[in-house]
Amino acid sequence: MSNLAARTRRPAGETRALLLETAIERVSREGLRIDFANLELEDLIRAAGVPRSTVFRIWPDRDAFIGDLVRALFDADPGFEAGFDEETLELLEHAIAEASKDADPAEARRAVLRAVVRRTTAHNIVAVEDSVTWRAYRTLSAALVSGDSVPGGESIRTLLGEIDRRYVSRMATVYRRLNESLGLRMRAPLTEQDLALSIMAVIEGMSDHRRIDPLGVDRPRMVATGDEEPEPWHLVGLAVHAVYEAFTEPAG
Template sequence: MLDAAVERVQAEGLLLDYANIGMEDLIRAVGVPRSTVFRIWPDRVAFVADLVRALFEADPGFDTGFDGPTLELIHGAIAEGGEAMGRPEARELVLRRAVRLAVAHNIVAVADSVAYRAYRTMSAALSSGDSVPGGDEIRALLVEIEDRYLERMAAMYRVLNDAVGLRMRPGLDARDLAVAVMATIDGVSDHRRIDPVQIDTPRLVSVGRDEPEEWDIAALAVYGVYTTFTEPVD
């Protein structure tokens, strides 16, 4: 049932009233006993909650907080620093490179994720006050999913901070940074759906001591957040 529903959402998206997730229709499609289905899920809301969880668990970036290519870009930027990482200016360069490349890739990967689109659709409805079937249950599920993402993101930021000689400013921790970055990506992603040209067109910008390079708006925004939330260790 869940596999069939995941395939349907991947093809059609998840409608807020779950109109495309008909229990009887899915039962007929997969040929399972009706009594068994309703013993496991007493109503469609219960099924949709498990479906949303299944969508995220099928997302390859769910266990790490980032998709594979994004992690490779971050670790590649760190590795490229090499022995020069002992110098502050080299560490600053690594941070800029990691953020510039990883965010530019990640915002597209996130926008193309079925799980993320379902998450944003449901969270937007909940925050707007619209009536969403099973709203309390869905809100609790989204809190659980977001919490797991934030912990994984925070773990990656701790690794990056250690590599480039940064620490969180007093009063802040890596989870605060993860929340701020997630909110930034969410906001830019929302506008990207309306005006992708405005968001996806790179800007030639000189940051720090670097020569001008192409930066995505999202990457510049995240870099600003990152450097505001952190400070050099020495």
């Protein structure tokens, strides 16, 4: 069967999946540019080996395709919304389980919080920076905030809003469980959603600066944050810990 015949006979669903897969692979290799210059439809059609006529029946223009591509990019990485990579989430879940078994007084549980934050944030900021989805999210967010023209801008703005809301809801649930296990509560009138938003802002800001000055951000700081001896902290860990301390108080 010739390549032309194969292209002609592809059903629309297969054509859609192949073109999106080809585009996602390219973004994984080259990153997502604000103007999507490396994602021209004609070039992707040739690379995917799909019929041009079917592509333009599915997506009437490039903006429609870009909107679907961005959604598919995030759908391909469902862990993105959790804010943490899988290994970091496992560390958090383990800490919650261990703290729930412990009947230690409040200060000992604060020590558990410090250990959780110190261990997870240093690992997580590196993991999110290595995530194609996270980099795409930051690129699109920066473009929309700056007012730059982005193909599919309104649909992408809507999508990013949906992702933000799901992220905040997911993280609020994690922090609520962590607070309960550590005997903490939110300082009135703050909520776990406020905590999630603030920590998200810290991580986004620090990851942006890390691109400019990785050594300045990643250099360990020997700090004593409680009764323990000074320990090596990643700068983002200290910042997140400070936010957590400011937002919470002992429950009893």
